Amino acid sequence: GRALAGELRRCVNNRLQCRHPALWTDFLHSLWGMALGKQCSMRLCGSCRSVLPVSDSLGLVCPAQLSGKRGITLDLWTYEREQWNSGIQTLCGVDEAGAGPLAGPVYAAAVILPREVEIPGLNDSKKLTEKKREALYDLITAQAVAYSVARVEAAEIDEMDILNARMLAMNRAIEGLPQTPDMALIDGNRDHGSAVAITVPHLCIVGGDGKSASIAAASILAKVSRDRYVTDVLDREYPQYQFARHKGYGTKLHYAMLDTYGPCPAHRRTFLKKWEARRTCAPKHWEIRGRT
Numbered sequence: 137g138r139a140l141a142g143e144l145r146r147c148v149n150n151r152l153q154c155r156h157p158a159l160w161t162d163f164l165h166s167l168w169g170m171a172l173g174k175q176c177s178m179r180l181c182g183s184c185r186s187v188l189p190v191s192d193s194l195g196l197v198c199p200a201q202l203s204g205k206r207g208i209t210l211d212l213w214t215y216e217r218e219q220w221n222s223g224i225q226t227l228c229g230v231d232e233a234g235a236g237p238l239a240g241p242v243y244a245a246a247v248i249l250p251r252e253v254e255i256p257g258l259n260d261s262k263k264l265t266e267k268k269r270e271a272l273y274d275l276i277t278a279q280a281v282a283y284s285v286a287r288v289e290a291a292e293i294d295e296m297d298i299l300n301a302r303m304l305a306m307n308r309a310i311e312g313l314p315q316t317p318d319m320a321l322i323d324g325n326r327d328h329g330s331a332v333a334i335t336v337p338h339l340c341i342v343g344g345d346g347k348s349a350s351i352a353a354a355s356i357l358a359k360v361s362r363d364r365y366v367t368d369v370l371d372r373e374y375p376q377y378q379f380a381r382h383k384g385y386g387t388k389l390h391y392a393m394l395d396t397y398g399p400c401p402a403h404r405r406t407f408l409k410k411w412e413a414r415r416t417c418a419p420k421h422w423e424i425r426g427r428t
Contacts (some may be wrong), residue, residue: 143373163277173301180243180300181393195352212349212352213348215321215344215347215348216251216252216321216348224318225318226319227248227319227320227321227350228248228282228319228354228399229344229354230244230245230309230320230321230322230354231244231261231354231355232305232358233355233358233362234384235302236386237386237404238384238390238394238407238408239370239377239384239400240287240365241290242287242298242302243285243358243359243362243365244285244286244302244305244354245283245284245308245353245355245358245361246283246284246306246309246310247282247354248280248282248313249276249281249348249349249353250279253279254270255275255349255353257271257272258349258353259346260343260345260346260352260355261352261355261360262355266363269356269360270360273360276357277351277357280353282313282315282376283353284311284312284314285309286305286306286309286311287361288304288308290401292304293404293406295330296329299326299329299330300330300331303327303329303332304332306322310336312402315359316336318337319336320338321339321350321351322340322351324344325423326340353378362383366379366380366383366384370384370402372413373402374400377390377393377394378390394408395415
């Protein structure tokens with residue numbers, strides 16, 4: 137039993153190098169069910185000796201879907217390895233941060249990492265504490281082959297809409313790299329807006345910041361860069377809005393500051409339409425109450 141469990145751990149921790157279903161053969165039963173809480177089996181790839189779980193109730197289980205479940209640690213280099221094995225030499229991960237806030241730029245980062253470099257704790261920036269993101273930012277920038285961070289300002293967002301602004305920010309980040317990548321791994325399922333599209337060969341990966349090391353690194357650089365800008369620049373230029381506390385997001389505090397001071401040049405006016413509608417209606421409401 138111990139020997140079998142050890143073999144299971146070794147196979148699960150083995151980095152997946154082959155994703156050819158036709159090569160799988162039946163391998164292990166029942167032990168994977170202990171990890172997933174359901175009856176499952178394992179299949180072993182006869183080519184690369186890698187293991188993939190197969191659920192009787194769910195069918196084939198994608199390794200990325202298991203990330204974080206009951207302490208299971210999965211390989212973040214699967215997508216990169218697929219591209220390298222197909223002949224791609226240089227690839228970058230790309231992600232953006234700050235699409236949702238009411239104020240400030242939207243940021244994007246592009247990162248080229250050394251092949252399978254070890255960066256302990258690397259993960260989706262949204263799953264990390266601010267302290268961990270800051271520490272990983274320094275590790276990533278120190279170890280990356282190349283990286284680039286770019287932004288699209290609030291006024292530009294208002295001119296073109298947030299989807300096009302996101303695409304533009306990612307293009308700017310990719311163009312800022314000292315070398316043009318052969319392939320870009322992009323977080324999400326969108327690669328174009330009505331006016332702007334990603335210009336380099338690319339692969340969109342839904343939830344890519346939790347599945348790809350390159351995208352995870354980009355997500356951290358974009359998030360930390362934006363947070364630093366909001367805290368170090370916007371908060372000092374417009375201290376009355378307390379940007380350092382809410383980072384520009386639509387919190388109760390932020391709306392209270394907007395009610396008190398109105399918008400500043402850093403605000404995205406197209407994001408404030410509902411707030412402006414409520415504000416213009418409010419005097420009429422008070423006037424009616426006063427008359428009654």
